[in-house]
Amino acid sequence: MTDLAATVHDIARQMQHCEDRGRLPDYIPALAAGDLSKFGIAVALNDGTVVTGGDSEVRFSIQSISKVFTLTLSLGLFGDAIWRRVGKEPSGSAFNSIVQLEYENGIPRNPFINAGAIAIADALLASHEPRETIGEILHFIRMVANDEEIAIDPVIARSETATGFKNFALANYLAACGNLRNAPERALGVYFHQCAITMNCVQLARAGRYLSNGGVDPVTLRPIISSARARRINALMLTCGQYDGSGEFAFRVGLPAKSGVGGGILCVVPHVGAVAVWSPGLNERGNSQLGSIALEELATRQRWSVFG
Amino acid sequence: MTDLAATVHDIARQMQHCEDRGRLPDYIPALAAGDLSKFGIAVALNDGTVVTGGDSEVRFSIQSISKVFTLTLSLGLFGDAIWRRVGKEPSGSAFNSIVQLEYENGIPRNPFINAGAIAIADALLASHEPRETIGEILHFIRMVANDEEIAIDPVIARSETATGFKNFALANYLAACGNLRNAPERALGVYFHQCAITMNCVQLARAGRYLSNGGVDPVTLRPIISSARARRINALMLTCGQYDGSGEFAFRVGLPAKSGVGGGILCVVPHVGAVAVWSPGLNERGNSQLGSIALEELATRQRWSVFG
């Protein structure tokens, strides 16, 4: 067993015994029923190796992690023009805050807060039908994960549509400011479905590997995005990927990462590979409680921090 | 001439011909008289090499760059207790905003906005006289720069004291919230003097090298701070070092850096060395216009981004 395998194994065991496992989100009914005892981890190295621990094959709703993939897609399609519609700065606010939108005239601070991701979903939608755009996103994620099994959970998509009032508020506010080209419910149709994509840690770690390898999938050698853009997505993940807990995460873990309220976190180790962790209990910032701890432990033991 | 020397030389020449050189800050009279034609750069590698270009030996007021050194000092003296008084998150606001302080009960978002640095100056002051603490800060900077010539410009210190109304407002607000142990004017006495320290690019690049080398000065081998803390200071510089332009800077340059309104920027290249640039014209976020461009160019050509 390699050192990495031993470390991953240790961490998975350690997480089993953690007392404080965070809280399930109560505002998306389909997620509120999660099992707090679960923890999974997968490390996909650029040499093709995949090391796993715990519930690494259990599928979960990727939620906001999908924003990394839609940002990648939109940069490929529209280039830097996308930055006219969303900013690049940390928001200093909760993930679903509408205050910043009002103060800054409908330009979301970054593509990883909900408002920013809705604006990107709207850009991807262009003049297509929501169903087509959802298909395109799913196709893209299957490609980068190299796995045709990845799918959308329709129960979760419906659950979010039925209860996503804050997201409806954000989308309508964007529309009021002229930062939405389609009807709010169409852009949200795309957004709710991208959030409802389910993946397991192995699939997710593989899907994130292009970001650690200059934009090229290290196994299929498929070029996904330019190396400059891969770098820049990593930068945004580091500064904005954990909502208003991004500073603390950079401080503790020191790696680009994006969390989702489904309890998953996708983390990029430049030049090395990608890591996915999952445990459904969230900390007070809305990021996976055990996932954050596990990544801190892994980064420390492997000396993977980008900060030296 | 090495590749690095050629790159630095190119950049210095290129900066000479830039048309848009930014604007001088008008609210500190002593800085408003700066010379927009100036540009300096120094790269101090961990092997001891120093490569320079332009006005690399002209001294300038380091201003907020001093916050990196006082944070280091305070972590050495008080350890993680300092985080009870300042946060670790990007502020999403301008460097001298008081709004965030009110909403968050007097805990500054991070140690690099003015309010955070004043709280740290107050912590360093403890029960000493301001003069002693100022001496201690200067002594520390001389040590990490390995240069006893570094000094404070008394004209600038007086100028800031006379016109620093927003800083007086911030310090008094901290006091009102119980986050200041000393009288506001005493904490500000320390703060205004640390900002008025003058250094040139060579001195500053040398002084920053411990952050790229696990907390140990790579030339004198003096241990300055633990490697974990050096990493964490780098993380804070990346997420918060350029005020509300930190996201854009991470996106473009991809390196930890701290700017000052004197026009300097100290930038850390983990495992490689430190870079100091200086040009007094500022961009709209209050960071050196040419300095930011030069660092982007340097990081791109040297492939120094931490993000791959």
Next chain:
Amino acid sequence: MTDLAATVHDIARQMQHCEDRGRLPDYIPALAAGDLSKFGIAVALNDGTVVTGGDSEVRFSIQSISKVFTLTLSLGLFGDAIWRRVGKEPSGSAFNSIVQLEYENGIPRNPFINAGAIAIADALLASHEPRETIGEILHFIRMVANDEEIAIDPVIARSETATGFKNFALANYLAACGNLRNAPERALGVYFHQCAITMNCVQLARAGRYLSNGGVDPVTLRPIISSARARRINALMLTCGQYDGSGEFAFRVGLPAKSGVGGGILCVVPHVGAVAVWSPGLNERGNSQLGSIALEELATRQRWSVFG
């Protein structure tokens, strides 16, 4: 001709010659086509006299003035329980601001900002169909105006529905905070239709008279609401009736009044009667430019200010 008639006549003539007539609101297409040359005024005294000037018989969209009537209705139906869902304080923000809602957990500051009126529309809706509630509101306004001709302009109602993104954002935000019992589009169905009621100055002045007469219509002697509640509605009109221009209006005019973006203002003179003015050009706070000036002139010449 009485003094009042002379004054009203003078004011109407004076308003004809005003150069700065304000601006038409551009965000409701059906209102953007208004005729800036129009100005109407009607004073309905409690003795039954009605004095008019200018275009006092031209119908206009009452818009937010309807909030006075829905507040009256809801107080009659639900009593003080309504104050659990909306506050009584001036908002200090624009009429359609969503910031305050986020900071105060979905309780609108007062019933006269849009969010507050949407919450009241939702309360009136209870478990009825929107059509029934709209009918009830219309019936109430016809009763207080003693005029069965008053109707809803369907073109304006549709126009607001199609473009009212900020109101959709507000309603969804209320829903997200648990301060909406019905689906957002149902509450908004009521709200958009109440805003699209059209009245002329004579009808409106008559309709407001119960507020100047202890809650009893002075002509029909029909009791509309208790005198304590009539007083309290007047107080809210004075402190909150002109959005973030309420202080200035109280300062200049000194009377309770409610404005609408259709260019109307309903003004109450306690113990004396009610005044309606209309001119479609708005000042920078969103209140009728000429209407505000006319009321200041009228209150000053008649010594009607409640402040002495």
Next chain:
Amino acid sequence: MTDLAATVHDIARQMQHCEDRGRLPDYIPALAAGDLSKFGIAVALNDGTVVTGGDSEVRFSIQSISKVFTLTLSLGLFGDAIWRRVGKEPSGSAFNSIVQLEYENGIPRNPFINAGAIAIADALLASHEPRETIGEILHFIRMVANDEEIAIDPVIARSETATGFKNFALANYLAACGNLRNAPERALGVYFHQCAITMNCVQLARAGRYLSNGGVDPVTLRPIISSARARRINALMLTCGQYDGSGEFAFRVGLPAKSGVGGGILCVVPHVGAVAVWSPGLNERGNSQLGSIALEELATRQRWSVFG
């Protein structure tokens, strides 16, 4: 005994038995030692009659009530030019909030929040010595109260100077925005002393009578200010006089009034007279708990609301 005398007597007795007497302010040490059992009331009618109840002759610190008098003085000296430095709108925030100042570039929302009153103190100071201006304010208040005994409590003035960090923050912020002509500590010297003036209910009710009588003292017949300005000060008292509890107070009491954290409230009854109440326990908005209740009772029983 007249009806009014009986009512005042009843209210004073009723207040003696109130259980919930509010809380003493803890941030001004000299006020924190107040006696919660106290309650005083005085009604000074324009015919010269004064009706009293409870501790109407006990002196207390008038605190923010002084802002009514300095506003009157400044309008007399500078006319409407004063409105370039302070606004006329309710703030929607706490009395010592600094947030609004930052968002509105250093123009306080109205003259009754602390920042506004500091700007007015600075205007009154002009180029005089603080001592002279304090003398002038005291002289004015003695004149309107027709009582040469009124004085400043030096212990309270010192206590506020020593602990008034938020006020120092506000004054420095005003200075930073160019809305202070004198050094912050000089403007605050005036402000802290005006707040430390002590008066009893009888003196205060007499002093406020000019506002109910068109700007002319009804007893001495001395003209204090024009009737238009008296009306406008009343309007500001109604919309802004109880900080972020102004709407609720207008709703319940329906009269212009200004409160102070010393537990006093000065209330104006247009055409009738002025009322002063005092009890040191404050409600959650910082206004006298019993004072507010007593005024509501008095206004209701005497039918004094300006709203009909």
